[in-house]
Amino acid sequence: MSDFLKVKDLEVIYTQAGRTVHAVNGVSLEVRKGHTLGLVGETGAGKTTIAKAILRILPDPPAKIKRGEILLDGEDLLKKPESEMLQVRGGKIAMIFQDPMTALNPLMTVGDQILEVLTLHNDYDIKTGMKKAGEMLETVGIPAERYGEYPHQFSGGMKQRVVIAMALACNPELLLADEPTTALDVTIQAQVLDLINELKEKFQTSMILITHDLGVIAQTCENVAVIYAGSIVESGTREDIFDHPTHPYTIGLFESLPNMTAEGEKLKPIAGMPPDPTDLPEGCAFAPRCPYATEECRRRKPEMKELSPGHLCACFNRNEPGTLKGGA
Amino acid sequence: MSRYILKRILGMIVILWCAGLVIFTLTYLVPGDPASLLLGKEASQETIEIKRHVMGLDKSFLGQLGSYMYNTFVRLDFGESWVFSSSVISELGVRLPRTLIVGLAAMVLNVVFGTLLGIFAGTHEGRWQDSLVMIIAMVFVSAPDFFVALLMILLFSLKLNWLPAYGIDSWKCYVMPILASSFGGIAINARQARSSMLEVIRADFVTTARSKGQKEGIIVRKHMLPNAMMPIITGVGGGLAGVIAGSPVIETVFSIPGVGAYLLSGVNQHDYPVVRACVIFFALFASIAVLIMDLCYAFLDPRIKAQYSKGKKVK
Ligand SMILES: Nc1ncnc2c1ncn2[C@@H]1O[C@H](COP(=O)(O)OP(=O)(O)O)[C@@H](O)[C@H]1O
Numbered sequence: 001m002s003d004f005l006k007v008k009d010l011e012v013i014y015t016q017a018g019r020t021v022h023a024v025n026g027v028s029l030e031v032r033k034g035h036t037l038g039l040v041g042e043t044g045a046g047k048t049t050i051a052k053a054i055l056r057i058l059p060d061p062p063a064k065i066k067r068g069e070i071l072l073d074g075e076d077l078l079k080k081p082e083s084e085m086l087q088v089r090g091g092k093i094a095m096i097f098q099d100p101m102t103a104l105n106p107l108m109t110v111g112d113q114i115l116e117v118l119t120l121h122n123d124y125d126i127k128t129g130m131k132k133a134g135e136m137l138e139t140v141g142i143p144a145e146r147y148g149e150y151p152h153q154f155s156g157g158m159k160q161r162v163v164i165a166m167a168l169a170c171n172p173e174l175l176l177a178d179e180p181t182t183a184l185d186v187t188i189q190a191q192v193l194d195l196i197n198e199l200k201e202k203f204q205t206s207m208i209l210i211t212h213d214l215g216v217i218a219q220t221c222e223n224v225a226v227i228y229a230g231s232i233v234e235s236g237t238r239e240d241i242f243d244h245p246t247h248p249y250t251i252g253l254f255e256s257l258p259n260m261t262a263e264g265e266k267l268k269p270i271a272g273m274p275p276d277p278t279d280l281p282e283g284c285a286f287a288p289r290c291p292y293a294t295e296e297c298r299r300r301k302p303e304m305k306e307l308s309p310g311h312l313c314a315c316f317n318r319n320e321p322g323t324l325k326g327g328a
Numbered sequence: 329m330s331r332y333i334l335k336r337i338l339g340m341i342v343i344l345w346c347a348g349l350v351i352f353t354l355t356y357l358v359p360g361d362p363a364s365l366l367l368g369k370e371a372s373q374e375t376i377e378i379k380r381h382v383m384g385l386d387k388s389f390l391g392q393l394g395s396y397m398y399n400t401f402v403r404l405d406f407g408e409s410w411v412f413s414s415s416v417i418s419e420l421g422v423r424l425p426r427t428l429i430v431g432l433a434a435m436v437l438n439v440v441f442g443t444l445l446g447i448f449a450g451t452h453e454g455r456w457q458d459s460l461v462m463i464i465a466m467v468f469v470s471a472p473d474f475f476v477a478l479l480m481i482l483l484f485s486l487k488l489n490w491l492p493a494y495g496i497d498s499w500k501c502y503v504m505p506i507l508a509s510s511f512g513g514i515a516i517n518a519r520q521a522r523s524s525m526l527e528v529i530r531a532d533f534v535t536t537a538r539s540k541g542q543k544e545g546i547i548v549r550k551h552m553l554p555n556a557m558m559p560i561i562t563g564v565g566g567g568l569a570g571v572i573a574g575s576p577v578i579e580t581v582f583s584i585p586g587v588g589a590y591l592l593s594g595v596n597q598h599d600y601p602v603v604r605a606c607v608i609f610f611a612l613f614a615s616i617a618v619l620i621m622d623l624c625y626a627f628l629d630p631r632i633k634a635q636y637s638k639g640k641k642v643k
């Protein structure tokens with residue numbers, strides 16, 4: 001089956017005060033119909049930038065999509081005129097944002113904010129639209145009577161529910177969920193995640209779930225891509241990544257996780273810091289922190305290699321799927 | 329909400345009361361005996377004493393203060409001008425419209441042009457349009473009112489002979505005073521509007537609106553402007569008070585017999601009832617302006633409204 005969304009060799013830079021931030025450097029991704037791709041990586045790895053690039057809502061300036069293709073059902077979104085993109089945004093592709101506290105307009109009632117997206121993509125009259133918006137609120141577990149309330153009258157978790165209602169209002173074929181639970185209390189996180197999954201099943205939506213939390217990935221994703229400093233370093237099915245993590249960075253991620261390490265063993269946070277995106281190393285971006293780094297790693301950037309069908313890894317030194325223990 | 333308004337009005341009364349107390353004390357402490365200044369050097373000691381008694385200056389400080397506060401705030405009687413022996417309040421009544429015409433018109437210019445320029449600059453951030461507006465704003469902010477006024481007189485009255493340099497005989501007389509007193513405010517409003525516009529342009533909810541497929545023009549109108557207007561509105565009240573407070577200067581330069589000029593003549597001639605009444609008027613005006621703006625703010629922003637409406641707790 002062909003991939004529903006295919007991102008090919010995407011490069012995005014930000015230009016700021018004469019300096020160039022290399023936020024996304026040749027990223028390729030695939031999402032299948034009805035599937036969820038987990039995109040995992042540290043803060044600043046370029047995850048949000050990828051999602052915004054897909055919707056073409058990056059602020060320009062400072063952001064610029066340098067090259068790449070974003071194929072949705074075979075059509076390159078980057079080549080579409082803006083007027084057609086308006087139909088795609090909120091209609092075919094919707095996004096859930098990282099911070100529900102600021103994602104809603106404080107001066108508009110939550111109902112009206114859902115109504116806005118509904119009327120943009122449907123021919124509803126106001127009355128039908130309001131009824132639909134009320135139904136969407138109910139769908140995410142908020143009584144429709146709260147239609148006329150303002151964002152400040154809702155808690156963080158409730159606001160995120162409103163954002164989810166907004167994103168799913170027009171039955172998008174692809175949902176970009178950008179750390180949908182990061183800003184929420186731990187107790188609420190699970191609820192919101194369950195809600196997203198449930199609705200995704202119900203509406204048969206494909207999804208890119210962005211997170212830095214491997215636990216979240218384990219619960220929800222069929223496929224996983226690990227991103228480091230704007231490049232995908234390893235991708236595959238959930239089993240590939242969780243049972244056979246291969247790239248030293250992926251292994252590092254697992255070892256720095258409390259519940260993934262055997263009892264009694266010490267946590268091993270990855271030594272060092274992610275590289276400065278304005279001044280990326282010439283070779284592999286992870287080389288400065290990598291225990292296996294060789295001279296070649298510092299000189300040349302490794303390509304993605306297929307280790308087993310569908311399991312790709314960008315590392316010179318690791319040529320077959322790893323095993324979790326010991327990482328070899 | 330009505331509770332809040334009531335509270336604010338009570339607060340306003342207290343502020344006026346304090347203004348009265350302060351201005352009375354200050355004028356009392358000014359060196360020189362108003363009675364002898366009024367009568368001139370030739371007056372005999374006896375006449376001066378009689379005058380002092382008539383003016384109530386022979387009473388103790390507290391006695392004078394007491395009767396001043398009683399007359400002003402209980403009987404609402406501002407007394408008579410010492411120099412002209414005319415009722416201060418009726419003189420204020422005649423002069424007030426002139427000051428208000430200039431003040432309110434300047435305010436409208438401030439808000440309209442300041443906001444438009446600021447939004448224009450904000451939406452062109454970093455480009456030459458932005459720099460141009462900000463440079464003009466900086467010049468306007470730094471140039472004193474009276475200086476701008478004098479330059480305008482030189483240009484429009486003396487050189488081009490388009491507008492009268494002084495007086496209130498026709499509407500033309502008001503053009504320069506209004507313009508001269510609005511420049512500073514336009515600049516301040518433009519800077520305020522620009523910075524709140526910039527804040528809003530980068531706001532997450534604007535990205536949200538984009539992600540819904542909303543058109544850019546509607547995003548500006550529906551999402552950016554209302555949010556950017558909030559801080560601008562707060563500035564309007566203070567700006568209005570500022571325009572009125574600047575009236576002594578503008579009214580002197582253009583010889584407009586308004587409240588500001590009245591205040592200044594009162595100060596120059598030690599005519600304290602006039603000074604006190606004008607100051608109370610300014611304080612009253614400023615508090616009303618700020619109150620109205622706060623109410624607008626509360627009315628437009630659901631978050632503020634929620635704070636003010638009693639009994640309805642924020643959920
Ligand atoms: N508006 C912007 N201007 C300049 N740099 C930016 C901007 N937004 C993001 N960046 C930079 O791009 C990189 C990737 O950011 P982002 O996509 O937000 O990462 P993530 O979502 O993975 O945390 C970071 O180095 C960040 O500093």
Ligand SMILES: [Mg+2]
Pocket residue numbers: 044047048049098178179
């Ligand atoms: Mg992010």
